Amino acid sequence: MNWIYPITIVLYSISLIGYFVDFLQHNRKVNIMAFWLLSIVWVLQTVFFVIRAIELDRVPLLTPFEGLFFYAWLVVTLSLAINWFFRVDFLVLFTNVIGFSMMAFSLFTPDGDVPESLSALLASELLIIHISFILLSYAAFTFSFACQIMYAIQHQMLKRKVWGKRLLRFGALSKLDSFSFIAVMIAWPFLLIGLILGFIWAHSQLAYVPFFDSKVISSLIVLGIYAVFIYQRVVKLVRGYNMALLGIAGFLVLLINYFLSGQYSSFHIWY
Numbered sequence: 001m002n003w004i005y006p007i008t009i010v011l012y013s014i015s016l017i018g019y020f021v022d023f024l025q026h027n028r029k030v031n032i033m034a035f036w037l038l039s040i041v042w043v044l045q046t047v048f049f050v051i052r053a054i055e056l057d058r059v060p061l062l063t064p065f066e067g068l069f070f071y072a073w074l075v076v077t078l079s080l081a082i083n084w085f086f087r088v089d090f091l092v093l094f095t096n097v098i099g100f101s102m103m104a105f106s107l108f109t110p111d112g113d114v115p116e117s118l119s120a121l122l123a124s125e126l127l128i129i130h131i132s133f134i135l136l137s138y139a140a141f142t143f144s145f146a147c148q149i150m151y152a153i154q155h156q157m158l159k160r161k162v163w164g165k166r167l168l169r170f171g172a173l174s175k176l177d178s179f180s181f182i183a184v185m186i187a188w189p190f191l192l193i194g195l196i197l198g199f200i201w202a203h204s205q206l207a208y209v210p211f212f213d214s215k216v217i218s219s220l221i222v223l224g225i226y227a228v229f230i231y232q233r234v235v236k237l238v239r240g241y242n243m244a245l246l247g248i249a250g251f252l253v254l255l256i257n258y259f260l261s262g263q264y265s266s267f268h269i270w271y
Helices: 004-025 028-056 064-085 091-106 116-122 125-159 165-169 173-206 214-234 241-259
Strands: none
Touching: 004 028, 004 091, 028 064, 028 091, 064 091, 064 125, 091 125, 125 165, 125 173, 125 241, 173 214, 173 241, 214 241
16 A cells, blocks of 8 residues: 555645646646546545554544545545546646645644554544534635635736736636635535534533533634625625635634644644
């Protein structure tokens, strides 16, 4: 199984380069090649996930390495579905920059099993569901972020009157805005339910809920930012460039929550 992971990352990087070349030169053949390479990446990721589950006799979601890997797998799955059903040319590129980054970061995390001292505590179906819901929300927020980045770039191109085929391939601003909003509307409930399940698990296993843990606080901040996003869109009917910037800010806070807040957490000592 050790050979699958590095090959997957190499193919993923080649696919991403192909999409970037297509972004610069509008090369349809390179785009098709990049798509099929990304499809192979998805197959290899799925095989790796299944083999690891069989070897460890559990759902491989409990370690930081497994979390990053599953996050990347979700992003690849989502981007392939987007490419197949919606055909927004650059969306796969922008989405998979995040997905590839997750897999690259996973190379620097230990890929071993859960320590024996924590295995009994972490052996919980509720914890697996909690992590799954959180990562599903992150994948949807990633898709929304990609749409918002594309919206912001296209807005600036239109403002500066940068015309050409590349501008047309970004897709309509209204479509990017709609995709972004739908993704947030899917992601926000997943994040909320994931946090609630985490609180329930903590109370059942530890008899207290760590509301003042840094990762919990930052997760609630992310939830609040996107709640403001939804409120502004649904109630105030606000759309456009400023909403895209708000969504981008929310995702940057999400990344801080995922990577940095755990360093100062007294509760998430393993994840």
